[in-house]
Amino acid sequence: MEQLIEFILQFGSLGQQQIDLIKEKAIERQLPKGDYFSEAGRIPAQVGFLVEGVMRGYYYNSKGEEITRCFISENSLVVDYMNFEANTASSEYLQASTACRLMVFSKPNWEELSRAIVGWDNMKNKMVQLCMFQKSRKGPVISQDATTRYLEFIANYPSLMNRVPLAYIASYLGVTQQSLSRIRKSIR
Structure with missing residues (x-):
C-alpha cells in the first residue's frame, strides 16, 4: 500500500x-x-x-x-x-x-x-x-533492423529479459522466436 x-x-x-x-x-x-x-x-x-x-x-x-x-x-x-x-x-x-x-x-x-x-x-x-x-x-520502431530493436528493448526494459517469455519479447519486437534466438546468439 x-x-x-x-x-x-x-x-x-x-x-x-x-x-x-x-x-x-x-x-x-x-x-x-x-x-x-x-x-x-x-x-x-x-x-x-x-x-x-x-x-x-x-x-x-x-x-x-x-x-x-x-x-x-x-x-x-x-x-x-x-x-x-x-x-x-x-x-x-x-x-x-x-x-x-x-x-x-x-x-x-x-x-x-x-x-x-x-x-x-x-x-x-x-x-x-x-x-x-x-x-x-518504448514501442519498437519497425523501420529499424531487428538487432537494433532488440538492443533498445534491453536498454528500455533491462529487468524484463529473464522475467517474461521470449515469445512475448519476439512478438513485441515484431520478429519470430527463431529470429530472436539468432539475434541473441550473435550479440553474446
Whole structure:
C-alpha cells in the first residue's frame, strides 16, 4: 500500500484523511501468471497499481496473430484508460506475464476519489498521462533492423529479459522466436 501512496504523492499533496480514504478504496489483489486484468470485448472496470510483477498489453491483428504492444512493470498504473473512462469495450488484453500483486480500485471507488478529494482530478490526469506515455514511448520502431530493436528493448526494459517469455519479447519486437534466438546468439 505504501508504494501506491508514494506513487500518488509524486503528483500532488494529500492530507492524512485523504490518504486514509485512498487506502480504504484500494483493494489488494493477486493475479496469477496468465490471468487477465482486463480483456478485449469487455468494458474495463478497474484501475490497478502494480506492486509486484510484470503485465503485458496485447491484441490480435487482422491475421489473428498475437501482437504484444507494451510491458508494464512495478510502480505503474495498469488500465485501458480510454475505454475505462468512455465505458466502451476494449480491443486489447492486459495479462499477467508473471504472478502479480496489485492495488485495485473499482470504477465507483476511483470516481468517488474525484468527488471526495480536492485536486484529485489534476493528480489523476498526471498519473494517467505518465501511464499512457510509458505504454507508448518504448514501442519498437519497425523501420529499424531487428538487432537494433532488440538492443533498445534491453536498454528500455533491462529487468524484463529473464522475467517474461521470449515469445512475448519476439512478438513485441515484431520478429519470430527463431529470429530472436539468432539475434541473441550473435550479440553474446
